[in-house]
Amino acid sequence: MWRRIVHAACSFSLAFLCAARQANAQGPTADSGQPPLPGSATSSLGVAPGAGGGSLGNSPGAGQGFLGGRPGASQGRIPAPPSGPGPAELQAPIMAPQQEPIRPFSIPLHGSLDIPAGPEEDGPRDGLTLDAAIDLALRNNLDLRGKFYEIPQAQADILQASLRANPVFYADSQLIPYQRYTNARPAGQQQYDVNISYPIDVSRKRRSRTLVATRAKRVLEAQYQDAVRQTIDDIGLTFVDTLAARQTVRYANKSVQGLETLLSRTRQLHAKGAVSLSDLNRVKIQFRTARLGASDAEVSYQKAKKELAALLNSPTEQAEIIEVRGSIDLQTSPPPPVEELSRLALEVRPDLVAYRLGLKRAEADVGLARANRLQDVYLLFQPYTFQDNSPFGLKSGTSWSLGMSIPLPISNRNQGAIRRAELNVTQTQIEQAGLERRVLTDVEKAVKEYEFTRRAVQELRDEILPIAQQTRDESLRLYTAGETGVVAYINAQLEFNTAVKQYLDTAIRYRRSMLALNTAVGQRIFP
Structure with a gap:
């Protein structure tokens, strides 16, 4: 009975070891170059800065041999040297995040424009403000919600890295005869062994793995904050586009009202014979073009609201009823000096913070590579050895053993992985320096854009528009009085329309420059 149990244990152990070795041989050794598949373990936040130095290494006890057999056995079961990729081989190189340029905006309108009387309307009191839109996006945006799960996954990586190695159970039978032992065919006693091997982490690889995983989580947290920064920027730009589309609708409708009055007056003059039919047709063309432009502006407004609703993860049917509240021509105090903004950006911008944390992670990778x-070292405890002396008519014996297997680091001391991890630290430092320069450039460009558009809006609003409007109104007065033809008025209207469009485009650009400065600094500077 005992022999059958030992034989079964030996067979099970050998089958398990063979399966484990086959599974280890199937691990990937190179990057396939294919994009990550949905549901894969690849981070949706992008490559983590400093991750090129190495992975968390093997799981506790994986890739290691085990000690078995009794001391003095003819075939010692010694741990084989590692043959798989080093701790840095499966890591992708770091890549600096690419800054997206400010999207240009131009009023998609054909037709005339006019400036409504009175101050700009901010919208209904219960309308959606920019702050409310940002809050909704941070709560409901599906892209952000998906990326957030990178953080608890990183916490799970910390748990996995901190696990201790499992002991190894081993059982065998030695000196099994092909035929029964006799005096004519003498041999040693048949022997049955049961032992347990426990790996001892003498170089503290577990602690190094846990440190790498902890720092990798901090990098992911900073990357998530950068994703929030980019989402806020997208929400802000889309919100401003919606305000711009609404303002264009107001300008276009005002123009239609004015041209409708002009068309009525021209018909009266034509009935009296004061203007020709061709002049009447020219006014009709202007009126219909303005009406078509107003319809186009309304369609653009609805499209802008749908884009805003998509970012807020609102139902499509609610896009039609979204009403925004805000102003394009926002009067604010100037921002702090560019030197202060640059210093602030270097301190708080999440992508730069992620690189600083990534540098610490790369340094931890060096420690892990050195620990590897x-x-x-495998400690063997063999609590039971049974020697079968029954073929010789003697009493069978039992014994126990204690031993240790120590791999000798003669050839493989993980030199390549250590060197790679050290080079990755230098690489991360260079990438961080490059990102710092780009951050400073982003701030300087955003400040210059803000200052220029601020001056341009003020000049257009206070100087150019009044002159263009005065010229247009004077041409209209002369035309309705019959002193000039309709061509002179239409030319004045076109000049005024160009000035209004330039003012509206520049005002939108000015409002967007405020948001771009917020994004460049990584902190709210303007409302």
């Missing part, structure tokens, strides 16, 4: 120089 030494494989685990």
Whole structure:
């Protein structure tokens, strides 16, 4: 009975070891170059800064041999040297995040424009403000919600990295005869062994793995904050586009009203014979073109609201009823000096913070690679050895054994992985320096854009528009009085329309420059 149990244990152990070795041989050794598949373990936040130095290494006890057999056995079961990729081989190189340029905006309108009387309307009191839109997006945006799960996954990586190695159970039978032992065919006693091997982490690889995983989580948290920054920027730009489309609708409708009055007056003059039919047709063309432009502006407004609703993860049917509240021509105090903004950006911008944390993670990878120089030492405890002396008519004996297997780091001391991890630290430092320069450039460009558009809006609003409007109104007065033809008025209207469009485009650009400065600094500077 005992022999059958030992034989079964030996067979199970050998089958398990063979399966484990086959599974280890199937691990990937190179990047396939294919994009990550949905549901894969690849981070949706992008490559983590400093991750090129190495992975978390093997799981506790994986890739290590185990000690078995009794001391003095003819075939010692010694841990084999590692043959898989080093701790840095499966890591992708770091890549600096690419800054997206400010999207240009131009009023998609054909037709005339006019400036409504009175101050700009901010919208209904219960309308959606920019702050409310940002809050909704941070709560409901599906892209952000998906990326957030990178953080608890990183916490799970910390748990996995901190796990201790499992002991290894081993059982065998030695000196099994092909035929029964006799005096004519003498041999040693048949022997049955049961032992337990436990790996001892003498180089503290577990602690190094846990440190790498902890710092990798901090990098992911900073990357998530950068994703929030980019989402806020997208929400702000889309919100301003919606305000711009609404303002264009107001300008276009005002123009239609004015041209409708002009068309009525021209018909009266034509009935009296004061203007020709061709002049009447020219006014009709202007009126219909303005009406078509107003319809186009309304369609653009609805499209802008749908884009805003999509970012807010609102139902499509609610896009029609969204009403925004805000102003394009926002009067604010100037921002702090560019030197102060640059200093602030270097301190708080999440993508730069992620690189600083990534540098610490890369340094931890060096420590992990150095810890992997030494494989685990295996302590063997063999509590039971049974020697079958029954073929010789003697009493069978039992015994126990204690031993240790120590891999000798003669050839493989993980030199390549250590060197790669050290080079990755230098690489991360260079990438961080490059990102710092780009951050400073982003701030300087955003400040210059803000200052120029601020001056341009003020000049257009206070100087150019009044002159263009005065010229247009004077041409209208002369035309309705019959002193000039309709061509002179139409030319004045076209000049005024160009000035209004330039003012509206510049005002939108000015409002967007405020948001761009917020994004460049990584902190709210303008409302």
